[in-house]
Amino acid sequence: MSTTKDNISLVDLKDGRSAKIVSIEGGKNLQQKLSNIGIRIGSKIKKRGSQFMNGPTTISVGSCTVSIGHGMASKIKVEV
Numbered sequence: 256m257s258t259t260k261d262n263i264s265l266v267d268l269k270d271g272r273s274a275k276i277v278s279i280e281g282g283k284n285l286q287q288k289l290s291n292i293g294i295r296i297g298s299k300i301k302k303r304g305s306q307f308m309n310g311p312t313t314i315s316v317g318s319c320t321v322s323i324g325h326g327m328a329s330k331i332k333v334e335v
Contacts, residue, residue: 265302265312265331273301274333281330292321294331 262277276298279286289295293316303313303320305328312328314321 261335262332263335265300265314265328265333266305266325268302268333268335270302270304272335273299274335275299276331277334278332279330280332281327285327285330289323289327289331292323293317293319294321294323300333 265274268274276294276296278296279289279294281289294300294314298316301315303315305312305325309325311322311324314323
């Protein structure tokens with residue numbers, strides 16, 4: 256039996272869990288905006304929390320904590 260890693264949206268990642276970004280499903284502008292704040296493919300992140308009803312998601316990337324909108328967070332796929 257082989258084990259596979261789950262790739263899920265950042266929105267679906269449970270609060271307090273760490274993961275690695277494996278893809279960003281967006282155009283060049285989205286990828287550039289996220290890259291400017293340290294969110295890149297291969298980055299290790301920790302989800303701090305998210306607001307109710309599609310509010311922003313707060314994550315830690317390195318030593319920084321940032322909040323991004325629900326739409327952006329839904330386009331970031333992570334490996335748990």
